[in-house]
Amino acid sequence: MKKGLMFARSFGGFHPADHAFGVVSRELERRGIATVEKATEMDAFSHLGGYDLLLVYSDRGEMTDDQARSLVSWVEAGGALVVLHGGMAAFPQNRIYHELLGADFNGHPPRMPFTVWTVDREHMITRRAPESFTIEDELYLVTQRCDFHPLLEARQLGQPVPISWVRQQGDGRVFYLGLGHDKRALADANFLDLTCHGTRWALGQRPGPDVRLALVGYGNQFGMGHFHGTLATVTPGITLVAACDLNPKQMELAAEHWPGIRTCTDPLQIASDPEVDLAVVIVPHNAHASVTHRLLDGGKHVMVEKPFTITGAEAAGLIEKAAAKGLTLTVFHNRRWDRDYMAVRTVAESGEIGEPYLYELFLAGYGHPGYWWRSDKDVSGGLMHDWGAHGVDWGLNLIRDDVVAVSAWTQKRRWFDVNVADAAKMVVKFSGGQLMDIEFGTLSASRKAYMRLLGTRGAVEVRPPHRDIGGNVLVYRAGQDGMAEELLPYRPAKKGPHTWSDWSQVEDLYRRLADHLILGDPVPVTPESAARVIGVIEAANRSAESGRPEKPTYW
Numbered sequence: 001m002k003k004g005l006m007f008a009r010s011f012g013g014f015h016p017a018d019h020a021f022g023v024v025s026r027e028l029e030r031r032g033i034a035t036v037e038k039a040t041e042m043d044a045f046s047h048l049g050g051y052d053l054l055l056v057y058s059d060r061g062e063m064t065d066d067q068a069r070s071l072v073s074w075v076e077a078g079g080a081l082v083v084l085h086g087g088m089a090a091f092p093q094n095r096i097y098h099e100l101l102g103a104d105f106n107g108h109p110p111r112m113p114f115t116v117w118t119v120d121r122e123h124m125i126t127r128r129a130p131e132s133f134t135i136e137d138e139l140y141l142v143t144q145r146c147d148f149h150p151l152l153e154a155r156q157l158g159q160p161v162p163i164s165w166v167r168q169q170g171d172g173r174v175f176y177l178g179l180g181h182d183k184r185a186l187a188d189a190n191f192l193d194l195t196c197h198g199t200r201w202a203l204g205q206r207p208g209p210d211v212r213l214a215l216v217g218y219g220n221q222f223g224m225g226h227f228h229g230t231l232a233t234v235t236p237g238i239t240l241v242a243a244c245d246l247n248p249k250q251m252e253l254a255a256e257h258w259p260g261i262r263t264c265t266d267p268l269q270i271a272s273d274p275e276v277d278l279a280v281v282i283v284p285h286n287a288h289a290s291v292t293h294r295l296l297d298g299g300k301h302v303m304v305e306k307p308f309t310i311t312g313a314e315a316a317g318l319i320e321k322a323a324a325k326g327l328t329l330t331v332f333h334n335r336r337w338d339r340d341y342m343a344v345r346t347v348a349e350s351g352e353i354g355e356p357y358l359y360e361l362f363l364a365g366y367g368h369p370g371y372w373w374r375s376d377k378d379v380s381g382g383l384m385h386d387w388g389a390h391g392v393d394w395g396l397n398l399i400r401d402d403v404v405a406v407s408a409w410t411q412k413r414r415w416f417d418v419n420v421a422d423a424a425k426m427v428v429k430f431s432g433g434q435l436m437d438i439e440f441g442t443l444s445a446s447r448k449a450y451m452r453l454l455g456t457r458g459a460v461e462v463r464p465p466h467r468d469i470g471g472n473v474l475v476y477r478a479g480q481d482g483m484a485e486e487l488l489p490y491r492p493a494k495k496g497p498h499t500w501s502d503w504s505q506v507e508d509l510y511r512r513l514a515d516h517l518i519l520g521d522p523v524p525v526t527p528e529s530a531a532r533v534i535g536v537i538e539a540a541n542r543s544a545e546s547g548r549p550e551k552p553t554y555w
Contacts, residue, residue, distance in 0.1 A: 002080075002203055004028065004036040004053035007044055011060040015086045016183055020057045023186045024084070024195060031196050031521050033203070042067060048074040053203060056087035057180070068096035075100065076170025080202035084195065085180035088140055101176060102167050103142040111138050111181060114154050116163065116190070124207045124519070125166070125175070125197045126151045127236045128511045133190050138181040139163070148176075152194075164194065166201065173202040193515075200519060207237075208518045214242035214270045216291060217282035217305075218250040224282050224305065225250070226257055228332075231507055233258075237514040238278075244270050267291050271298025278517065280332070281305060284373045285380050289314035292329075296321050301328040301517065307389035308530040310381045312538050312554030315531035322527065330513065330523050331530035335390045336397065337508050340462045343473045344453055347460040348398055352477060354457030359395045359436045361451050363387040364423065364444035368415055375418040383410065383421040383440050384537050391438045392428075392533045398453060401430040403532075405549040408540035414443050426540045429549075 008021035017040075025036040034053050045067040048054060054074070068091075075081050081100070089105040091097045098104050113136045118129045129152075139154055141161055152164035163178035175198035179191045213232050218225030225243065232240045242262040243254040251263040264270065270279055271294045278301040281291050289309045295302050296318070308331045309315045322329035335341065348356055373379040374386060396403075406428050410421035423441030430436070451462040458477040512524035535552030543550040 001029070001032055002034040002052040003050065004034040004055065005039050005044060005048065005051045006036050006055040006057065007039045008055075008057045009040040009061070010058065010086070011090075014059050015057065015181065016186070017057055019183055020084070020180065020186055023192075024055065024057070027192050027196060028199060033196060033199055046070045048079060051079070053080045053082065053199065055082045055084065055199075056090065057084045058090040059086035060092070061090050063091035063094040063097055065094065065096055068094050068100075072096060072100050072169070075172035075174065078171040078204075080172065080199070080204070081174045082195070082199050082202050083174070083176045085138070085140070085178055085185075088142065088176065088178060099145050100169060100174060102146050102148040102165065102174070103144050103162075103176075106141040106143045108138045108140050109156065111136065114139050116152050116154055116179075118151070119153050120149070120151050121236070123149075123151055123166070123201075125194065125201050126164075127207075128514055129194065130190065135179060135185060135188055135190065137179050137185040140178040142178075148174075152177075164198070166198070173204065175199065175202045196521070197515075197519065205519070208520075211238045211301075211514060211517050212241045212275055212277045213238050214244065214273070214276045214279045214300075215240070215254070215282060216244045216267050216270055216279050216295065218243050218245040218254045219247070219282070225254065228280050228282060229254075229258055231510045232280075234507065235510040235514050237518050238510065242270060242273060242276055267294055268298075271295050271300060273298075276300060278303065278328075278513075285385060286310055286378065289318060292318050293321065296325060296327055296329070299325065299327065303330045303332055303513065304530075305332050306334075306393075306530065306533075307381065307385050307537065308527070308534050310385065310534070310538075312531060312535040312552065315527070315534050316554055319527045319531060328517060328523055329527045330525045331527060332509065333389075333393050333525045333530060333533075334509050336393065336525070340451065340473060341394050344394075344451060344460050344462060345398060347475055348453055348455070352457070353453070353455030353459055353475070354478075356399060356453050356455045357434045358454040359398055359434075359452070360449070360454075361391045361394070361436075361438045362444075362448050363391050364439050364441040365447075366445045367442055369418055369420055369442045371418065375420045377420045380420065381537070382541055383424045384408070384426060384540050387440060388426070388438065388537050388540075389533060391440075392426075392436075392536050393530070394451075395428065395436040395438070396529070396532055396536070399430055399432075399434045399436065401432040401434060403428055403536055403539075403552055403555060404431050405429040405551060406536055406539035406543055407549045408543040410544045411441075411443075421544075424540075424544070426536075428536060428540075 008017040010017040021038050028034045117132045118126045148165040148167040150162045150165045153160045153162050167174050180186050232238045244264050279295045281304045292302050369375045408426040410424040414422050422443040426438045428436040449461050453460050461474045463472045515521040516523045531554045535554035539550040539552045
């Protein structure tokens with residue numbers, strides 16, 4: 001990693017400089033970009049030797065011309081300068097500093113929500129940024145001093161306002177991002193992505209080649225092959241080049257959906273295809289491990305549909321092989337981006353309901369499970385391998401302690417023409433004493449809260465849609481006179497995270513996978529986290545057979 005310095009000081013007390021340093025430095029290190037030290041004294045600008053990167057998050061203050069010239073010389077010699085938000089308002093009297101940045105600060109309207117538009121969709125910093133997004137922040141107005149290349153803009157009184165740009169000076173590079181006024185803005189995912197990708201650019205990192213993707217499995221259940229193809233083709237940097245399915249008719253369909261792609265009926269052809277970099281495995285659960293092994297043996301990066309595997313041993317074997325070959329292995333846990341789950345997670349991480357101690361999930365309904373491979377436990381792994389792949393994953397991301405025991409029970413009472421269980425219940429105990437309680441099945445004629453997280457100072461609950469009221473997220477907070485209830489209504493998606501699930505964020509997983517393979521960002525879903533889900537489900541199946549609590553074989 002590169003060595004960086006962050007000048008983080010709020011002379012006027014308008015910005016949380018210490019907090020900004022913590023957030024930005026942790027994120028740069030987490031993504032493997034740079035380790036960053038903190039500076040608060042102005043002489044830091046005269047002692048930049050030995051640093052590859054300088055970030056400025058400040059406001060007001062005075063910079064001498066000697067300090068400014070030292071900074072310019074460092075940049076011109078190849079230094080990477082990243083200026084965030086208040087860094088534009090800093091040192092307002094120093095012409096040299098602002099000529100290096102490319103503009104002068106010209107004030108701002110009151111903090112407010114505003115829309116940010118991406119104006120360059122091809123630059124490595126913004127190639128996979130949203131076309132637009134809304135953020136509550138201070139909109140900095142600037143007066144341009146010299147040429148720069150704009151990346152993002154907003155609007156003020158109907159006029160475009162540049163809020164992010166890049167420019168080069170000598171052998172060095174300057175990246176400016178006008179977002180990040182307060183703790184909420186600093187936590188915004190778009191702010192963090194843009195800061196990190198801008199830092200990569202400023203350091204001279206070049207993006208890797210685009211990724212050529214193949215779909216392995218194109219069955220007609222849920223249209224998942226077409227679904228993945230659509231996600232791939234709308235992700236800049238990923239190109240769909242091939243598809244494979246044992247059924248030739250499905251390959252005819254794939255060729256119709258995606259004209260020009262190569263098709264085949266043998267996964268080994270994908271494994272040996274030199275024009276494929278990444279394969280997505282979309283086959284029945286019991287074939288996940290064997291197909292993924294073949295693709296890894298062929299040198300392909302692999303993303304596996306969930307559940308990852310049937311057993312923890314299978315998951316561990318795949319993880320070991322991918323690591324030995326230096327290949328990316330990940331799992332399509334797309335529902336980590338469900339808005340209702342994200343709402344629950346946001347409330348939990350805010351601390352407003354205290355320490356979570358019980359997570360409940362109701363994944364059941366009433367009706368015949370159908371005659372297909374998911375109703376065959378030898379192929380699917382059983383009832384808890386189906387929606388359990390989502391529910392257990394959610395719980396393990398809400399409660400991070402180790403799992404010490406799993407108890408489960410299954411019942412077969414109604415649908416005797418298929419061998420998957422009609423109903424199941426799983427209770428997971430964590431090392432801190434917390435519990436996860438999940439109900440599954442096709443024999444529940446009445447419904448209850450879909451998701452519930454209880455904490456020591458409140459609770460958050462997701463109620464399923466019903467007639468005209470839609471889905472609701474409710475937050476309960478402990479008050480002096482008992483429990484106060486706050487109803488967060490159906491789909492205020494434009495204003496906050498407390499919304500019903502609509503999969504609208506699922507593209508984020510593909511975008512982050514592209515950022516991983518092309519830019520070097522962390523893999524969006526680690527195979528180890530997906531393997532822990534399988535370990536818990538496998539322990540639940542063993543418990544249902546043994547009648548006693550079991551420990552996960554993979555943790």
